[in-house]
Amino acid sequence: MKVTKPTIKNIARAAxxxxxxxxxxxxxxxxxKPATAKRIRQIAQEMGYHKNVAASQLASNITNTIAVIxxxxxxDFWIGILNGILHRARELNHQVITFYAGDNDSRRLTQTVNExxxxxxxxxxxxxxxxxxxxxxxxSTAHMPYRLISIYNPEHPEHRYVSSNxxxxxxxxxxxxxxRGHRRIGLVGIDRYLTGQQRLFGYQxxxxxxxxxxxxxxxxxxxxxxxxxxxxFSAIQDSSVTAVVAGSDMIGAGLIKAATQAGWRLxxxxxxxxxxxxxxxxxxxxxxxxxxxxFYQMGLTSVxxxxxxxxxxxxxxxxxxxxxxxxxxxxx
Numbered sequence: 001m002k003v004t005k006p007t008i009k010n011i012a013r014a015a016x017x018x019x020x021x022x023x024x025x026x027x028x029x030x031x032x033k034p035a036t037a038k039r040i041r042q043i044a045q046e047m048g049y050h051k052n053v054a055a056s057q058l059a060s061n062i063t064n065t066i067a068v069i070x071x072x073x074x075x076d077f078w079i080g081i082l083n084g085i086l087h088r089a090r091e092l093n094h095q096v097i098t099f100y101a102g103d104n105d106s107r108r109l110t111q112t113v114n115e116x117x118x119x120x121x122x123x124x125x126x127x128x129x130x131x132x133x134x135x136x137x138x139x140s141t142a143h144m145p146y147r148l149i150s151i152y153n154p155e156h157p158e159h160r161y162v163s164s165n166x167x168x169x170x171x172x173x174x175x176x177x178x179x180r181g182h183r184r185i186g187l188v189g190i191d192r193y194l195t196g197q198q199r200l201f202g203y204q205x206x207x208x209x210x211x212x213x214x215x216x217x218x219x220x221x222x223x224x225x226x227x228x229x230x231x232x233f234s235a236i237q238d239s240s241v242t243a244v245v246a247g248s249d250m251i252g253a254g255l256i257k258a259a260t261q262a263g264w265r266l267x268x269x270x271x272x273x274x275x276x277x278x279x280x281x282x283x284x285x286x287x288x289x290x291x292x293x294x295f296y297q298m299g300l301t302s303v304x305x306x307x308x309x310x311x312x313x314x315x316x317x318x319x320x321x322x323x324x325x326x327x328x329x330x331x332x
Contacts, residue, residue, distance in 0.1 A: 006049035014047075015040050028111055048141045064094040066303065067116035071101045071109055071129035074225040075250045077276055077295050078127050081149055084299020085125060092307065097121065104130050110138070117142050123306040125149055130193055131159075147306045149298060153194055157312070162302040164293045165314045166195050170202025173245040173273045173291045176319060178210050181328030182271060185212070186244040188232050189222035189251030196221065196247065199275070203245060215239075222251060229254015236270075237262065242328060243271035249280040249288060252324070256284045267326035277320060286323035293317050 008026075012019045017040065024032055025040035026049075066089055070078055082098070089096045097119055101112035113135050116124050123145035129135075131148070136159065139146050152161040170187075177185050187203045190196030200219065207214050220235045222228035229251035236244060236255075246252035252274030259266055266272070266286055274281065277292025298315050305313065 006044070006047035008049075011040065011044050011047060011049060014043050026114075045138060045141060064092075065097060065119060065121040066094050066306070067097050067099065067119060067121040067124045068127065069099045069101050069109070069112055069116060069124060069129060070127045071105075071112075072103055072127070073100075074103060074223050075248050075276065076278055076280070077150065077248075077293070080278075080295030081127055081299040081302070084296040084301075085303055086299075087296075088300045088303035092303065094122070094303070094307075101129070106130075106132055106134075110135055113138050117144060123147070125302050125306060126151075128195075145306060145309070147302050149302050150293075150295070151195055152312065160305070160312045162298055162305050162313055162315065164298070164317050166198035167202040167205070169275055169291050169293075169317055170199035170245065171206045172202070172317065172319060173275060174203045174206035175210075176273055176289070176291075177243045177245070177271065177325065178206065178212070180243075180271075180325055182243040183212055184215075184218070184239075184241045184243075186218035186220070186236050186239065186241040187247070188220045188236060188244045188255065189224055189228055189247030190219075191223060191247070192221055199245075199247065218244075222247065224248040224250055226250040226254045226257075230258040233258035233262070241270070243273070243325065246272055246274040246288075249274045249276040249278045249290060252288045252290070253280050253284050256286070256288075256324070260285075267324050271325040273325055277318070281320070281322065284324070288324045289322045290320050291317050292320050 008019050008022050012022045022040055025037040026044060068085055086096055099112045099116055102108040126146060126148050128150045148159060148161040150163050152163045153159060174185060190199050204214055217239060218241055220232050222232055224247050233255050246255060252272050255272055256266060259270055264270060274288045274290045277290045281288040281290050294315050
């Protein structure tokens with residue numbers, strides 16, 4: 001069976017349109033009917049077509065390239081990852097091209113993955129991208145190596161990753177509070193996607209192992225942002241919790257801000273341990289105790305992992321004690 005070469009001309013022939021129309025569709029121009037553009041891109045994907053810009057890369061002396069796609073910026077964790085990537089890539093004489101795909105915008109992520117493939121990179125590093133089957137299929141068709149960073153799905157081990165172990169993070173943070181006498185512990189600001197559900201499982205596992213109740217009213221979802229942290233304080237203000245695990249440092253900072261504005265004394269009235277370990281922890285009053293992720297090391301390791309075709313790996317975390325947790329000698 002003859003295989004059709006993935007060229008614009010052949011895509012145009014298969015779609016029954018002009019080559020100019022194909023070019024506009026693949027460039028995501030807005031002057032086409034959505035149905036036409038979608039059909040053209042589908043045909044292109046099935047053929048395995050991606051614009052080849054290798055010639056322009058060679059002209060610029062860019063022969064070793066890693067594409068980095070950032071798909072979430074509500075917190076600042078990605079900065080450490082990107083710094084680690086840039087450092088290791090520079091050591092290995094690789095160039096880095098960075099793409100921003102919006103915040104969990106599936107359509108824009110698909111477009112960005114296609115744009116990254118046009119650069120004929122050695123591989124793609126996806127920072128906390130909530131990738132769907134469509135994007136994975138595009139990468140598979142293009143035979144493009146990739147790694148997920150700071151996110152993973154144990155149900156799909158073929159999607160290799162470099163990340164912290166979110167189940168252990170949730171368990172570690174919760175156990176810290178339990179060991180300091182807290183029994184009514186909330187979990188605040190996690191998302192409903194993989195990362196949040198993994199941390200929720202760790203929280204539940206720690207509470208169950210300690211024989212403590214898990215009240216659904218103590219668990220509140222969010223998007224890890226500072227604004228959400230401020231909003232979510234009202235959800236726990238009237239609860240009976242003495243401590244919470246904040247889904248991120250930003251959530252923890254938002255909780256502290258709202259609690260202080262409400263006249264609460266911290267950590268006497270509410271203890272908080274956060275997750276991430278960013279500089280934000282030292283900017284709050286009280287300073288945040290946190291489960292610190294080594295995002296810089298995550299970035300370094302992801303480059304080695306990608307270029308050396310290594311298996312998935314977890315980066316260890318560290319618990320850093322500051323002033324936001326009040327030990328309880330006895331349950332209140």
